Amino acid sequence: MAALLLSQRDIAALMTPQDYVDAVETAFRSHASGGVSIPMPMHIPAHNGAFHAKGTRLTLDRDYVAVKVNGNFPGNPRDKGKPTIQGVVLLCDAADGTVLAVMDSIEITLRRTAAASALAARYLAAEDADCVAVCGCGEQARAQLEVLSQTLPLKRALAWDLNPGKARQFARDMSEALDLDVVDAPSVRDATQPSSVIVTATTARTPYLTLDMVPTGAFVAAVGADSPEKSELTPELMAGSKIVVDLLEQAATMGDLHHAIDAGLVTLADVHAELGDLIVGRRAGRESRDETIVFDSTGTAIQDAASAAWILQRAIANNVGSSFIFGES
Numbered sequence: 001m002a003a004l005l006l007s008q009r010d011i012a013a014l015m016t017p018q019d020y021v022d023a024v025e026t027a028f029r030s031h032a033s034g035g036v037s038i039p040m041p042m043h044i045p046a047h048n049g050a051f052h053a054k055g056t057r058l059t060l061d062r063d064y065v066a067v068k069v070n071g072n073f074p075g076n077p078r079d080k081g082k083p084t085i086q087g088v089v090l091l092c093d094a095a096d097g098t099v100l101a102v103m104d105s106i107e108i109t110l111r112r113t114a115a116a117s118a119l120a121a122r123y124l125a126a127e128d129a130d131c132v133a134v135c136g137c138g139e140q141a142r143a144q145l146e147v148l149s150q151t152l153p154l155k156r157a158l159a160w161d162l163n164p165g166k167a168r169q170f171a172r173d174m175s176e177a178l179d180l181d182v183v184d185a186p187s188v189r190d191a192t193q194p195s196s197v198i199v200t201a202t203t204a205r206t207p208y209l210t211l212d213m214v215p216t217g218a219f220v221a222a223v224g225a226d227s228p229e230k231s232e233l234t235p236e237l238m239a240g241s242k243i244v245v246d247l248l249e250q251a252a253t254m255g256d257l258h259h260a261i262d263a264g265l266v267t268l269a270d271v272h273a274e275l276g277d278l279i280v281g282r283r284a285g286r287e288s289r290d291e292t293i294v295f296d297s298t299g300t301a302i303q304d305a306a307s308a309a310w311i312l313q314r315a316i317a318n319n320v321g322s323s324f325i326f327g328e329s
Contacts, residue, residue: 004321006311008104014314015107017147020115020307025279027058027306028119031247032276035059036302038247041254043227049073050227051087056301058309063094066305068105072227074203077138084138084203085109091308099326101312105304108311112303114143116246116275117199117221118151120295123278123285124244125197125219130155133195135188135209135232136202137161137170140223144199149178157182158191162202189213200224200232207259211237217289223297228254233294235263241294243271244278246303255298 015023030036037057044051055067070087077084087105092098121129129152134141137159145157157180161167167184175182185191192198192213198220200209209232214220220241224232238260245251248271252258260266273283275295286293315321 002323003099003326004101004312004315005324006101006103006315006321008107010315010320011103011107011311014311014318014320015111015307017111017114017143017150019310020111021118021147021151023306023310024112024115024303025119026060027302028246028276029279030058030060031302032274032280032282038301040250041301043254046071048075052227054299054301054304056305057094058302058305060306060309061313064100064305064309065092065094066090066301066308068109068301068304070105070109089304089308091305091312101308101315101321103308103311108304108307109299110139110143112307113140113223113297113299114147116297116303117144117223117295118147119279120221120244120275120297121148121151121197121219124293124295125152126217126286126289128153129196129219131158131195132156132197132199133158133160133185133191134170135160135191135198135200136224137166138201140201141170141199142174144201144221144223145174145182146178148197148199149180152197154180156180158185158195159183160185160188160191192218197221202232203230204232205229207231207234207256209237210234211240214292216292218292219286220292220294221297222256222294223299225256225258225296226254226299228258231256231259235260235265238294239265239270241292243294243296244273244275245271245296246275246298246300248274250298250300251296255296256294257296
């Protein structure tokens with residue numbers, strides 16, 4: 001049977017940010033209903049970066065198995081002019097092992113991560129949230145702001161980056177792209193204190209967002225800590241917030257939750273819910289304006305699998321991609 005090879009350009013033409021939100025919602029709904037098998041990710045250290053592999057079996061229109069292997073090398077843009085994240089998603093039929101597609105992972109990783117933040121914001125941000133702080137101004141930040149501008153009644157965004165020039169360029173680009181008032185901020189605190197939504201999308205290994213920087217009642221989408229070594233939020237901020245995670249077991253080993261547990265300030269019992277629990281109505285989302293809420297988003301294989309399945313269906317319908325044969329001698 002012919003499989004499809006899909007490039008980043010192919011994928012970008014097939015899905016909108018809202019399509020990723022819809023796909024990721026089906027994934028978390030399926031997980032909350034028990035229709036998913038998710039082994040723990042594999043982490044492979046390397047010089048100047050690391051690789052991780054995430055896989056799952058997910059039932060949608062059929063049983064799929066998806067495995068994503070990503071390299072994450074933060075110095076690439078500066079040192080080699082290459083993306084920070086590169087990799088592939090392998091999508092298979094779980095019924096007989098048939099390889100269905102091999103896809104570039106860059107667009108999928110960007111968009112499915114942002115989609116999870118948008119889903120969490122739907123349940124956890126204040127209804128009138130109109131200002132967002134974006135900490136870290138790379139490609140993930142662009143995807144985050146784009147989908148959040150379609151999810152929340154945003155009027156303003158404040159952008160901060162360790163590189164002030166990068167924050168200024170981000171503000172110019174996103175102001176024009178989204179018809180939104182986007183301004184660069186001189187410090188993390190200047191970005192976060194006026195904001196009711198905060199997105200952290202950096203490669204930090206030392207936490208920089210502290211409890212006193214976050215306004216009471218804010219929603220924080222923490223997306224940078226996708227490996228055990230990374231951390232953006234201090235344990236004190238985690239302990240002082242209502243905590244929602246994408247997957248509890250995964251966040252407890254590689255998210256900001258992991259560091260708060262290691263510091264002895266948070267336990268697993270302190271976690272309010274997984275995202276799927278909110279989607280199926282098993283747990284409540286925001287319950288008062290004064291709740292400060294953290295969504296610890298470590299990035300899951302179910303997001304990759306659901307996105308890849310939707311992409312495959314659209315690629316077939318639109319005759320996109322290159323065919324190749326597996327299993328023939």
